[in-house]
Amino acid sequence: MNEGEQDWSYSIDKAGASYKTYSGQNPYAFKTTLQSTTPRGEYQCTGRLTGNNKVVKQSDKVTLKVSAKPTPxxxxxxxxxxxxxxxxxxxxxxxxxxxxxxxxxxxxxxxxxxxxxxxxxxxxxxxxxxxxxxxxxxxxxxxxxxxxxxxxxxxxxERPPAVLTVLPNPAFTGETVTFTCDMNEGEQDSDWSYSIDKAGASYKTYSDIQRCIKDVGNGT
The missing domain is CATH 2.60.40.10 (Immunoglobulins)
Incomplete structure (x- = not known):
């Protein structure tokens, strides 16, 4: 009722009939659980100031829309x-x-x-x-x-294992050998860091591409 802390009697009406009445301090609120779509419709609040029934205030009508529970x-x-x-x-x-x-x-x-x-x-x-x-x-x-x-x-x-190919193999001293490390993930667009190991120690590391080239001419 927007009148400060005064006591009012309330009537919340639906389609011209009383839906809920109450007396007490302003403002007044109540909660109700909607079990069906039946409560949908137009509602209006009417308040009368306790001790002075000539003071009557009425709200605008509010339409309550009720639908069935949604499914995401x-x-x-x-x-x-x-x-x-x-x-x-x-x-x-x-x-x-x-x-x-x-x-x-x-x-x-x-x-x-x-x-x-x-x-x-x-x-x-x-x-x-x-x-x-x-x-x-x-x-x-x-x-x-x-x-x-x-x-x-x-x-x-499960992620498939990586595949290492070495060409040509066998090779000769002074010949260039290509090590190709393929993560074997089809068209997956991923960036990888690579380590080609020899006898358990890192032989070559690289990032972002799947090919490393190493000249074995020095016999290593």
């Missing part, structure tokens, strides 16, 4: 990766006003969330084994949760 959509940028690669997960809730916090789960929603992010942000875990991810939105205190999203199965494969 979960997508991943990829579902098959090599061990210790990361994936980027995006969880979207259609009705986002006010915004939702996004709760992320491994395997099932009964477990503790692995993290909570703001809506619209992504989650990029690094994975070491095949795993299932799910998400749901939550807001308020205590949180009101959406339904659980679809599941995303991330399939993780």
């Amino acid at each position: 959509t979960l997508v991943s940028d990829r579902t098959s990766v090599l061990a210790l690669d990361s994936v980027t997960l995006t969880c979207t809730v259609e009705d986002s006003t006010p915004p939702w916090g996004i709760y992320w789960y491994r395997d099932n929603e009964e477990s503790e969330p692995v993290t909570v992010t703001d809506e619209g942000s992504t989650y990029s875990p690094r994975v070491s084994e095949s795993i299932i991810y799910l998400c749901r939105g939550g807001r308020g205190d205590p949180p009101y949760y959406t339904h659980v999203s679809n599941r995303i199965d991330i399939n993780v494969s």
Whole structure:
């Protein structure tokens, strides 16, 4: 009622009929849990100052919109990766006003969330084994949760071993030999640092490319 600390009798009306009444100190607020979409509609608050019924104040009408509980959509940028690669997960809730916090789960929603992010942000875990991810939105205190999203199965494969080729082999003194170190990861766009070892000790190190050239003309 915006009248300071005075006592009022309140009537919150829906479609012209009393929905909730109360008497007490201004302002007045109450919470109710919506079990269905039935409460949607127009509401209006009317207040009468205690001891002076001539002082009546009425609010503008407010439309309460109630929809069925939403189900988020979960997508991943990829579902098959090599061990210790990361994936980027995006969880979207259609009705986002006010915004939702996004709760992320491994395997099932009964477990503790692995993290909570703001809506619209992504989650990029690094994975070491095949795993299932799910998400749901939550807001308020205590949180009101959406339904659980679809599941995303991330399939993780072991990284293949590196492959070293030496050409020509055998070679002759004074001849140039090419050592090619291939990480054997297909089209994965990654930068590597390389170490070619001889008898357990580093023989050649390099970064960012997969080929090292060494002249063996000195007999080493």
